[in-house]
Amino acid sequence: MSLVAVVGATGTGKSAFALDLAEAIERTGRGAEVVNADAMQLYRGMDIGTAKLSPVERRGVPHHLLDVLDVTDEASVAEYQTLARARIDEIIARGAVALLVGGSGLYVSSVIHDFRFPGTDPVVRARLEAELEEHGPGMLHARLRDIDAETAAKVDPQNGRRVVRALEVIEVTGEPAAARLPDEPVPWREHRIVHLRADRATLVERLDERVHEMWRLGIVDEVRGLVPLGIERGVTARKAIGYAQALAELQGRMPRAEAVAETQQLTRTYARRQVGWFKRYRDAVVIDADDVVARGAELARQAALD
Numbered sequence: 255m256s257l258v259a260v261v262g263a264t265g266t267g268k269s270a271f272a273l274d275l276a277e278a279i280e281r282t283g284r285g286a287e288v289v290n291a292d293a294m295q296l297y298r299g300m301d302i303g304t305a306k307l308s309p310v311e312r313r314g315v316p317h318h319l320l321d322v323l324d325v326t327d328e329a330s331v332a333e334y335q336t337l338a339r340a341r342i343d344e345i346i347a348r349g350a351v352a353l354l355v356g357g358s359g360l361y362v363s364s365v366i367h368d369f370r371f372p373g374t375d376p377v378v379r380a381r382l383e384a385e386l387e388e389h390g391p392g393m394l395h396a397r398l399r400d401i402d403a404e405t406a407a408k409v410d411p412q413n414g415r416r417v418v419r420a421l422e423v424i425e426v427t428g429e430p431a432a433a434r435l436p437d438e439p440v441p442w443r444e445h446r447i448v449h450l451r452a453d454r455a456t457l458v459e460r461l462d463e464r465v466h467e468m469w470r471l472g473i474v475d476e477v478r479g480l481v482p483l484g485i486e487r488g489v490t491a492r493k494a495i496g497y498a499q500a501l502a503e504l505q506g507r508m509p510r511a512e513a514v515a516e517t518q519q520l521t522r523t524y525a526r527r528q529v530g531w532f533k534r535y536r537d538a539v540v541i542d543a544d545d546v547v548a549r550g551a552e553l554a555r556q557a558a559l560d
Contacts, residue, residue, distance in 0.1 A: 255351075255444055255445065255446055255559060256345075256346040256350070256351050256352060257342060257346070257351070257352050257354065257366070257443060257444070257445040257446070258275070258351060258352070258353050258354070258445065258446045258447075258448065258556060259291075259353075259354040259355075259362055259365075259366055259445060259446070259447045259448070260272045260275070260353060260354070260355045260448050260450070261291075261355075261356070261357065261359075261362055261447060261448070261449050261450070261532050261535070261538070262357060262449055262450035262451060262452075262528070262532060262543065263357060263450075263451075263452070263457065263525040263526075263528040263529050263532075264305075264357050264461065264464075264521065264524065264525050264528065265452070265457055265460045265461045265464055265525065266450040266451065266452050266457070266543040267450060267543050268355050268356065268357065268450055269305070269307055269355060271448070271450060271543075271549065271553075272288055272315075272353045272355040273288075273312070273313050273315055274549075274553050275353060275448075275553055275556055275557065276288065276313075276315045276351075276353060277313070277315075278553045278554065278556070278557035279351050279556075279557045281557070282557055282558070284349065284350060284351055285348065285349065285350035285351070286315065286350055286351040286352075286353055287315065287316040287317070287318065287345045287350055287351075287352060287353065288312075288315055288316070288317045288318065288353045288355050289317075289318045289319055289338055289341050289342055289345070289352055289353065289354050289355070290317065290318065290319040290320050290355065290356055291319075291338070291354050291355055291356025291357075291358055291361045291362045291365070292304060292355075292356035292357060292358055292361075293329050293334075293356075293358040293361055293490075294358075294491075294494050295319075295320055295321075295356070296319060296320070296321075296322050296323045296329060296334070297321070297323050297324070297325055297327075297329075297490075297491050297494075298321040298322075298323065298324060298325070299321075299325060299476070299479065299480050299483065300325065300476075300480070300491065300494065300497065301476065302468055302471045302472060302473045302476050303468055303473050303476070303494065303495070303496035303497050303500070304494075305464070306320065318341040318345075319334075319337060319338060319341060322337070323491075324483065324484070325480050325483050325484055325485040325488045325491040325492075326483070326484040326485075326487050326488050326491075327488070327490075327491075328488075328489040328490050329490045331360055331361060331364050331371070332364075332371040334361055334364065334365075335361075335364040335365055335369065335371070338354070338361075338364075338365045339365060339442070342354070342365070354366065354445075357528050359527075359528060359531035359532060360531075363439070365442065366441060366442055366443075366445050366447070367439040367440060367441060367442060368439070368440040368441065368442050372423050372426060372427050373426065374422060374426070375422065375425070375426045378422050378425050378426060379418065379422050382394070382418045382421055382422055383418055386414045386417070386418055390414075391411060391412055391413065391414040391417050392411060394414070394417045394418065394421060395409070395411040395417050397421065398417055398420055398421055398424075401424060402420065402424055402430045404430065405420050405430060406420075410527065415489070415490070446539070446556065446559070447535050447537060447538035447539065448538065448539050448541065448552060448556065449532050449535060449538040449539065449540045449541070450541060450543040451529070451540055451541070451542060451543060452542070452543045452544060453542075453544070456544065457525060458522055458525075461518065461521050461522055461525060462518045462521075462522075464521070465496070465514055465517045465518045465521060466514065468496055468517070469500075469510070469513075469514055473496060473497070473500045474500045474503055474504055476500070477497060477500040477501050477504055478504055480497075481501075481504075485497070485501065486501065495517060495520045495521055495524060496517045496521075499513035499514070499516050499517045499520075500513060539552060
């Protein structure tokens with residue numbers, strides 16, 4: 255099999271596991287390449303807050319779909335699906351194994367499952383985005399709940415972009431919002447999934463410390479450098495966890511202690527949603543991210559599988 259997805263909540267060590275797996279596969283005589291499935295790592299210059307591996311840290315393993323968007327670009331799952339599948343096809347054509355690595359659940363699912371995304375209508379989208387700007391996501395989510403409760407239950411009420419997209423799909427197609435994970439997903443191509451899990455208390459402690467580390471490493475200075483590149487105008491980038499708070503601190507709208515605390519809270523909430531999403535992958539191999547023996551055994555097993 256030539257496609258392996260490595261998934262899990264933020265802070266579970268997906269990148270390190272994928273690199274170890276790539277090296278284990280290479281020892282069997284095959285190559286391995288990583289395809290990024292973290293939505294925020296698509297952005298150039300957003301490194302500290304996304305824990306993006308530097309070129310040196312990648313251990314010589316080829317990585318794809320890092321730094322492909324400007325901070326003014328809007329991330330699109332449909333466009334990502336096309337790009338990621340093209341990279342995976344190219345990797346497999348070279349006789350190597352593609353490792354799809356990341357914690358953005360919808361992005362992962364859009365690749366490994368047979369998702370078909372409905373079209374968009376710029377006029378409808380602009381009107382809904384204007385409503386979002388004026389009234390906030392709460393009112394739009396309530397509308398979505400009234401007309402498509404099933405989709406509303408799966409969309410974060412505070413994720414304005416997802417709410418707008420769901421309403422747009424309903425208005426354009428006249429049907430309930432599509433492009434969501436079905437109960438029995440159909441695979442795009444044969445694949446395996448490794449799901450890294452961590453004890454909740456341990457993960458929370460790790461994530462809180464990770465946020466402190468972001469500030470120690472200089473995320474505010476990183477954001478300062480992104481301001482001339484347009485991050486304040488970015489539809490997606492400016493709202494990224496950590497970046498929105500660092501920008502608020504930089505602009506004097508939020509003291510550092512509050513910026514750090516809010517980032518920690520949002521990171522914990524996001525990790526909880528990731529855990530819930532990846533639980534849906536019933537065919538995944540689940541391993542304890544902190545169990546060295548289990549990790550080693552799974553690396554050996556995955557590398558040995560055809």
